[in-house]
Amino acid sequence: MSPKAAKTRKIIATTSLAGCFGCHMSLLDIDERLFDLIELVEFNKSPFDDIKTFTRECDIGLVEGGCCNDENVHVLTEFRKHCKTLVAFGECALMGGLPALRNTIPLRECLEEAYLHGPTVAGRNPQGLIPSDPDIPKILNRVYPCHEVVKIDYFLPGCPPSADLIWDALVALVTGQELEPQYRTFKFD
Amino acid sequence: MASFVRFTLDGRACLAEEGAQLVAAAKECGVYIPTLCNYPGIPPKGACRICTVLVNGIPQTACTTKVVEDMAVVTRTPELEEFRKAVVEILFAEGNHLCPSCERSGNCELQALAYRYRVTVPHFPYLFPKRDVEAWHPKLVKDHNRCIQCKRCIRGIHNAEGKAIFAFGKRGDKVVINIDPETSKNISDELAQRAMDICPVGAILRKGKGFDTPIGRRKYDHQPIGSEVQA
Ligand code: SF4
Ligand code: SF4
Numbered sequence A: 001m002s003p004k005a006a007k008t009r010k011i012i013a014t015t016s017l018a019g020c021f022g023c024h025m026s027l028l029d030i031d032e033r034l035f036d037l038i039e040l041v042e043f044n045k046s047p048f049d050d051i052k053t054f055t056r057e058c059d060i061g062l063v064e065g066g067c068c069n070d071e072n073v074h075v076l077t078e079f080r081k082h083c084k085t086l087v088a089f090g091e092c093a094l095m096g097g098l099p100a101l102r103n104t105i106p107l108r109e110c111l112e113e114a115y116l117h118g119p120t121v122a123g124r125n126p127q128g129l130i131p132s133d134p135d136i137p138k139i140l141n142r143v144y145p146c147h148e149v150v151k152i153d154y155f156l157p158g159c160p161p162s163a164d165l166i167w168d169a170l171v172a173l174v175t176g177q178e179l180e181p182q183y184r185t186f187k188f189d
Numbered sequence B: 001m002a003s004f005v006r007f008t009l010d011g012r013a014c015l016a017e018e019g020a021q022l023v024a025a026a027k028e029c030g031v032y033i034p035t036l037c038n039y040p041g042i043p044p045k046g047a048c049r050i051c052t053v054l055v056n057g058i059p060q061t062a063c064t065t066k067v068v069e070d071m072a073v074v075t076r077t078p079e080l081e082e083f084r085k086a087v088v089e090i091l092f093a094e095g096n097h098l099c100p101s102c103e104r105s106g107n108c109e110l111q112a113l114a115y116r117y118r119v120t121v122p123h124f125p126y127l128f129p130k131r132d133v134e135a136w137h138p139k140l141v142k143d144h145n146r147c148i149q150c151k152r153c154i155r156g157i158h159n160a161e162g163k164a165i166f167a168f169g170k171r172g173d174k175v176v177i178n179i180d181p182e183t184s185k186n187i188s189d190e191l192a193q194r195a196m197d198i199c200p201v202g203a204i205l206r207k208g209k210g211f212d213t214p215i216g217r218r219k220y221d222h223q224p225i226g227s228e229v230q231a
């Protein structure tokens, strides 16, 4: 790549909150366009390069997953702070997704099912312990879609969003074009 | 012979049989008016409002409107399209629609309308209401999380003795559409299938059915809803 291209590359950060990493896998599904992608962008904080904390301000932040614990809220707030444009991608980021199945069940019931009564734990936790260590992220009363926590600039639906939709969106963001998603890539499943 | 009336649709002169339902008449003339609670062959209800058009300048539901001579109908304005999008958004926000795990995904009218209007997140807060799934009926499953209370099932599905199988209970935001355990007990597989088909969403399922069409071959995978009538 020419040094000039390197200088104009957009800086991008990505994270997976309460998601399954499927959206990140879908991004990798752009196949050989990955070579074009690294011409267009440089990754900062992201599981792709394992940079754990922001080392500079970013142009684009891609967020997978909603917020199910206080650490998710912290990371999302950091992303808002450090990314000029914040994009929520995938159903979990947009509306909570499958983790939000618990949203209609009181938190205590969820924890008791997970640690005391569920078929894989029943009878194996005689002291009735529910973990609550300061080192473990605190679970929230329900799962929050990203836009209920911080301002989100763009949304990409899908479970996961199709590789083509992610690619089209990234190209649009990097080149400053408006994105008119193709019908076949605009899906909720 | 049926008598015909003249009317205009988005400024175009059209003909319809006297007394025709506006939704159906518009379709004949190649104009798509989106619907949700309307179903051909059963009495219209005017419940969802998504078919709202301007009739002589006044907003009116097209499924409950009959065409009359000289009627001027406008089906598309930016405001009407915004309104329709909002109707779809409200329905997503007030139920629990987890499309990735829904048997109806790809064949669902509500989802298809969300695709058509490019809904990503609603402008309304998600309510995450607590609703049940009734899986104990012998022939049907009722998932209340996905019910949009359009009442197509109540109006359209009766058992062999002509008794309604679906009925609604409670009121206001607590309304539920219930399966009558008695009248639904011995229904045929065909009727169970018809009940599943009449529901625009995945709120009525046949026991043991679902996910039988692969992604890519479902009804709305490639073409927006209504595009067979009008692009
Ligand atoms: S009923 Fe339709 S909109 Fe609701 S979850 Fe199922 S596919 Fe999605
Ligand atoms: S079960 Fe289906 S058809 Fe019946 S009211 Fe609910 S959404 Fe409509």
Ligand code: FES
Pocket (backbone or CB within 6 Å): B034, B035, B036, B037, B038, B045, B046, B047, B048, B049, B050, B051, B052, B061, B062, B063, B064
């Ligand atoms: S389709 Fe006309 S009000 Fe629902």
